[in-house]
Amino acid sequence: MKALLLLLLVAVASAKVFNRCEWARVLKRNGMDGYGGYSLANWVCLTQWESSYNTAATNSNRNGSTDYGIFQINSRYWCEDHKTPRSSNGCGIQCSELLTDNVSVAIRCAKRVIRDPNGITAWVNWSRHCANRDLSSYTAGCSL
Numbered sequence: 001m002k003a004l005l006l007l008l009l010v011a012v013a014s015a016k017v018f019n020r021c022e023w024a025r026v027l028k029r030n031g032m033d034g035y036g037g038y039s040l041a042n043w044v045c046l047t048q049w050e051s052s053y054n055t056a057a058t059n060s061n062r063n064g065s066t067d068y069g070i071f072q073i074n075s076r077y078w079c080e081d082h083k084t085p086r087s088s089n090g091c092g093i094q095c096s097e098l099l100t101d102n103v104s105v106a107i108r109c110a111k112r113v114i115r116d117p118n119g120i121t122a123w124v125n126w127s128r129h130c131a132n133r134d135l136s137s138y139t140a141g142c143s144l
Contacts, residue, residue: 015056016101018070020044021142023053028144030107036114040144041135042126043110047071048138049125055106056099069098071110072123078109090116 018026024044027033033040050072051057059067065076065084075084079095091109098106113122120126 014100014102015054017055018053020048020053020138023047023070024139024142024144026103027107030104032107032110033144035111036119038114038120039135041138042120042130044138045130045133045135046120046123046126049129050123055101055103058099066095068095069106070103071098071106071113072125073098073106073109073113074122078113 024040027043028040032043035043047053047070050067051070053070055070057067057069057072059072061067061074061076063076065074065087066081067074068079068081073079073091073095075081075087075095077088078091079093079098080087080089081095091112093105093109098109114120116122121131
């Protein structure tokens with residue numbers, strides 16, 4: 001337990017809050033523009049509403065699971081945090097890996113989530129704030 005706590009503290013210490021355009025460029029470099037049939041603006045919108053582009057964001061859910069990182073990846077289905085009952089760890093990662101400024105693990109896991117039958121609707125905030133809206137403002141002025 002002490003080792004897990006230390007790992008979480010180290011992860012949070014190396015976390016990052018991106019600005020909108022910086023994050024859009026990172027997503028584009030990592031193949032997210034058009035991934036799963038969704039524009040770059042969809043991914044920027046999703047992460048704005050999920051984490052405000054903060055890699056250290058966490059949210060505890062009523063069902064005992066926790067959402068981690070910039071994409072708010074859920075511990076019940078996608079990562080292992082050693083505290084969520086019946087975790088299926090669909091991305092095969094430790095949840096703490098989602099809390100660092102190295103977003104490659106988070107992006108790979110988001111790509112895995114999008115291939116699930118629920119797709120992008122696995123993120124409630126995408127459905128609430130991004131679906132069927134003009135999202136051009138999320139990438140406007142970013143020199144992509």
